[in-house]
Amino acid sequence: MLTFIARRLAQLLPTLFFVSLIIFSLQQLLPGDPALVMAGEERDPAVIEQIRRQYRLDQPLPVQYVYWVKGVLTGDLGESMRIKEKVLDLILEKLPVTIQLASMAIVIALVIGIGAGILSAVKKDTVWDYGANAFALWGISTPNFWLGIMLIFLFSVKLGWLPASGYVRLTEDWRASLASTIMPAFVLGNAIAAVLMRHTRSAMLQVLESDYIRTARAKGLLERTVIFKHAMRNALTPVITLGALEFGTLLSGAVLTEQIFTIPGFGKLIVDAVFNRDYAVVQGVVLVTATTYIVLNLMADIAYILVNPRLRS
Amino acid sequence: MAEAVLPASRTSPQAEAGESPTARALRRLFHRKGAVVGLIVLALFIAVAVLAPLIAPYDPNAQTWTAVRRAPSGLHWFGTDDVGRDVLTRVMYGARASLVAGMVSVGIALAVGVPLGLIAGYLGGFIDALLGRITDAMLACPFLILAIALAAFLGPSLRNAMIAIGITTTPILLRLTRGQVMAVKVEDYVEAARAVGNPRWRIAIFHILPNIMPALLVQATLSIAAAIIAEAALSFLGLGQQPPTPSWGSMLNSAQRFLVNAPWMAVWPGLAIFLTVLSLNLLGDGLRDALDPRRR
Numbered sequence: 103m104l105t106f107i108a109r110r111l112a113q114l115l116p117t118l119f120f121v122s123l124i125i126f127s128l129q130q131l132l133p134g135d136p137a138l139v140m141a142g143e144e145r146d147p148a149v150i151e152q153i154r155r156q157y158r159l160d161q162p163l164p165v166q167y168v169y170w171v172k173g174v175l176t177g178d179l180g181e182s183m184r185i186k187e188k189v190l191d192l193i194l195e196k197l198p199v200t201i202q203l204a205s206m207a208i209v210i211a212l213v214i215g216i217g218a219g220i221l222s223a224v225k226k227d228t229v230w231d232y233g234a235n236a237f238a239l240w241g242i243s244t245p246n247f248w249l250g251i252m253l254i255f256l257f258s259v260k261l262g263w264l265p266a267s268g269y270v271r272l273t274e275d276w277r278a279s280l281a282s283t284i285m286p287a288f289v290l291g292n293a294i295a296a297v298l299m300r301h302t303r304s305a306m307l308q309v310l311e312s313d314y315i316r317t318a319r320a321k322g323l324l325e326r327t328v329i330f331k332h333a334m335r336n337a338l339t340p341v342i343t344l345g346a347l348e349f350g351t352l353l354s355g356a357v358l359t360e361q362i363f364t365i366p367g368f369g370k371l372i373v374d375a376v377f378n379r380d381y382a383v384v385q386g387v388v389l390v391t392a393t394t395y396i397v398l399n400l401m402a403d404i405a406y407i408l409v410n411p412r413l414r415s
Numbered sequence: 416m417a418e419a420v421l422p423a424s425r426t427s428p429q430a431e432a433g434e435s436p437t438a439r440a441l442r443r444l445f446h447r448k449g450a451v452v453g454l455i456v457l458a459l460f461i462a463v464a465v466l467a468p469l470i471a472p473y474d475p476n477a478q479t480w481t482a483v484r485r486a487p488s489g490l491h492w493f494g495t496d497d498v499g500r501d502v503l504t505r506v507m508y509g510a511r512a513s514l515v516a517g518m519v520s521v522g523i524a525l526a527v528g529v530p531l532g533l534i535a536g537y538l539g540g541f542i543d544a545l546l547g548r549i550t551d552a553m554l555a556c557p558f559l560i561l562a563i564a565l566a567a568f569l570g571p572s573l574r575n576a577m578i579a580i581g582i583t584t585t586p587i588l589l590r591l592t593r594g595q596v597m598a599v600k601v602e603d604y605v606e607a608a609r610a611v612g613n614p615r616w617r618i619a620i621f622h623i624l625p626n627i628m629p630a631l632l633v634q635a636t637l638s639i640a641a642a643i644i645a646e647a648a649l650s651f652l653g654l655g656q657q658p659p660t661p662s663w664g665s666m667l668n669s670a671q672r673f674l675v676n677a678p679w680m681a682v683w684p685g686l687a688i689f690l691t692v693l694s695l696n697l698l699g700d701g702l703r704d705a706l707d708p709r710r711r
Contacts, residue, residue, distance in 0.1 A: 120552030131568040243693035245644050247651050248685030251671055255678050354559035358648055362671065372560065373652060376567040388564050392555040399555075 106407060110400055121392045122174065125385050126167050129157075132381070140183060142379050153183075179389065180382035182375075189386035192371060200360070200367035202272060203283055203290065204352050210291030211298055212345060216338065218295070219302025223310060224329055234299060241296025246355050250289045250362040257285060267364035286363040290355045294348045301344055305337040339409050343402040350395050440629070443705035450701020456694035460687075464510035473501040475508040476659045484677040494679040497669060505661040506683050512662035513691060516577050516646035516655070517639040523581025524588050525635060531585075532592025533619050537600055546589065553586040562645055566654040573646075573662070576655035580645045584638050591634050595627035602626075629706035633699055640695035647688050663688050 132139045137154040153159070157180075158166050173180065179189035222234035258266035264285055270278040309315060310333055318328045357369035364370075368387065375383035434442070444450050463470070472492075479499035487494040493502035535546040553561070565579035599605060600623060608622045649655035650664025658665060663684040670680035 116548040117551040117555065120549050121555055124552055124556065125564075128564055128568045131565065133570060239693065239696060243640070243689055243696050245647055245685065245688050245692070247648060248667060248681070248688060251667065251674065251681050252685065255674050255681065259675050259678070350555075350557035354557040357559055357563060358651065361652065372563060376563060376652070376654065381568065384564050384567055388556055388560055391557055391560055392552075395555045395557065 103407065107404060110403060114396060114400065117396060118393070121389070121396070122171055123167075125389050125392070126170050128385055128388070129381060130163070140379060140381060156181075174389065179386035182380050182383050184375075184378045184380050189382050192383060193368065193386055193390055196366060196368045196371045199269060199365060200353075200356055200369060202279075203287055203356060203360070203365065203367060204349075206283055206287035207290035207294065207352060207355075208345065208348075210288055211294035211348070214291065215295035215298025216302050216341065219299040219341075220306055220329070220334065222299065222303045223306030226307065234303070238296040238299045241292050241299070244292070246289050246293055247358040247362055249292060250286065250359055253285050253289065254362070267362075269363075269365045269367075282363075283365070286359045286365060289359050289362075290352060293355060294345070294351055297348060297351075298341060298345060302337065302341050305341055306333060309333045309337040339406070343406045347399060347402055349398050350391075353391050353395075440705045444701055447701040447704060449697040450705070453694040453697030453701065456690055457698060460510050460691050460694070461514060463507050464514050467504075467507045467511060471501075471504040471507045473504040475504045475661050476500065484673060484680075486677075487679055493683045494677065496666070496680050497673055497677070502666075502680060502683055505666060506663070506687050509661040509663040509666060509684060510687065510691075512573055512650070512656045512660070513643050513646055513664075513688065516573060516580065517643040517695075520577045520580035520642045520646070521584060521635050521638045523578065524584035524638065525631070527581075528585040528588030529592050529624075529631065532589040533596055533624065535589070536593040536596025537615065537619050537623065543593070546593075550586040550590050553583070554590075556583075558583050558641070559645060559648060562649060563652065563654065566649050571654045571657060573650075573656040573660075576646055576649040579649070580642045583645075584642060587638065588631070588634060591630060592627065595630050596623055599623050599626050629702075633703045633706060636695055636699035636702055640692045640699065643688065643692055643695070 129136055136157070137150050137159050140153050140157075141150050158169050161169075177190055179193070181188055182192055185192065218234040218237055222231045225231050254266045257264045265282050268282055270282050272279045310329075315328060315333055318332050319325075323332075353369070356367060357372060359365070360367045360369035361373050368391075372384060372387040374380075375387070467475075477500060479495070482491070482495050482499040484497055485491055485495040485499075491501050491503065493506060496502055496505070531546055535543040556564075562576075562579045562583045565582060566576050569575035569579060596619075605618060605622055608618050613622070646655055647662070647664035647667070650662040651668045653665070653668065656662035656665055666684040667681055670677070670684070673680055
């Protein structure tokens with residue numbers, strides 16, 4: 103087990119190196135002189151010179167990269183050009199909002215996705231199965247920003263049940279907080295639920311055809327016990343680890359969802375940074391996202407080994 | 416989607432044995448209702464995009480200040496937008512941006528990902544390890560976040576959005592190609608080609624590539640669906656197609672501000688994205704079933 107973890111950690115280093123290289127290279131994509139582009143409307147030569155010095159744009163690329171990596175390793179992701187705040191502080195400030203949204207989305211996705219997947223497998227080739235499959239197809243084909251807009255129209259404009267936008271912290275008023283995040287969380291969870299449903303269905307179908315399930319049925323166990331106690335346990339292990347890997351989809355979705363519902367989270371931070379030409383923030387957000395994804399990926403691998411005794415040896 | 420299984424009695428094994436692989440795959444594809452529906456809807460959208468100048472009822476950019484935010488009617492079937500432009504016309508023209516973006520960005524990803532995947536899978540060793548780590552790194556950055564970052568740094572335009580989506584789709588196709596090559600390169604016919612002295616490039620292009628095409632075709636179809644959503648998302652954020660040229664994403668962006676008074680502005684472009692993506696997903700699923708005999 104320890105050898106496995108050590109090997110996986112060793113594999114992470116080159117991946118992290120290339121992640122840093124990709125994110126650093128983003129700045130090189132800026133057309134023309136990066137200092138001029140970063141300065142935006144500001145054409146004061148002193149300001150441009152200051153940007154050039156601050157980002158070490160006057161140094162050769164490898165030197166710029168080394169300084170940037172040094173900064174990242176010490177928690178310095180640069181400074182926002184617009185708000186004049188440290189990028190890491192900005193990210194840490196916005197992160198709890200997105201974590202709340204993402205956690206609710208994951209719960210919604212697990213409940214709907216796994217529930218529909220089990221139902222679909224158990225009631226294979228019935229109207230339930232077709233319905234669940236249609237739901238999955240709908241989920242993966244619906245752009246979440248359109249779904250968000252349509253839900254606002256229905257639940258806020260027409261029915262007046264939920265707020266169309268804004269965010270209330272959990273600590274301020276939990277009811278208002280849930281009301282402000284339930285729609286965006288559903289929008290985020292919907293696409294993941296569709297993916298989870300397909301995987302759960304296929305894993306359950308495979309398990310339901312195995313010998314030990316046939317034995318359990320032959321022993322005269324209740325169908326409910328066979329499905330929930332025997333089949334589900336084995337079928338859901340890979341599905342739950344897959345849920346961890348859907349983190350990327352969740353954050354990608356959060357960018358648009360937070361924009362539509364005006365939620366001041368991680369996703370809105372990157373969009374605002376893009377429009378304000380706040381490139382250090384854009385780079386910081388991509389870096390934190392990618393690193394979190396890599397760590398979650400590692401944890402999912404370890405969890406999979408831990409819950410699967412056959413792989414432990 | 417329901418797995419449509421070909422009835423055993425429909426085609427005899429003898430008839431199937433006499434068919435070419437392409438004919439067999441097409442026959443299987445056309446027996447899947449979902450795939451046929453997907454193909455028809457997709458063909459309709461392509462026809463609308465190509466024929467837009469001939470069949471659209473109005474000029475997509477013509478503003479009519481006397482017909483601002485008009486509800487759907489006989490004159491304007493899908494209503495008008497905030498500056499009096501016909502929504503149906505703009506949805507028709509918007510199909511161009513979406514379909515072109517989907518196909519061009521996946522074309523970029525195929526052009527880069529497939530050759531690199533062939534090299535990595537066939538040669539192995541250091542090149543494979545290097546490309547593997549780069550692929551891991553790119554896949555670690557969430558698809559849309561990387562596309563937004565790339566589009567932001569490249570500058571907002573449809574061309575740059577297509578490049579950004581193409582770059583972010585490349586590792587998916589690279590990894591798939593590599594995996595397929597690794598599986599195929601140990602087959603007897605590849606060994607035979609090697610034994611008679613074929614150079615490596617020839618084996619890769621003429622013996623391995625044709626045999627991994629089915630998997631690539633399926634993934635490319637599904638990737639076009641993802642690319643269309645990504646383009647719409649980038650245009651929605653103002654990083655793709657620039658106004659006044661219509662695109663479904665940018666139409667949704669402006670529609671959001673008029674949801675109370677003109678909800679039709681949001682319904683039609685969203686429905687167009689949904690139907691196009693749905694048709695590609697149906698087609699992709701059908702192709703997978705038709706091309707992979709193990710799924711029958």
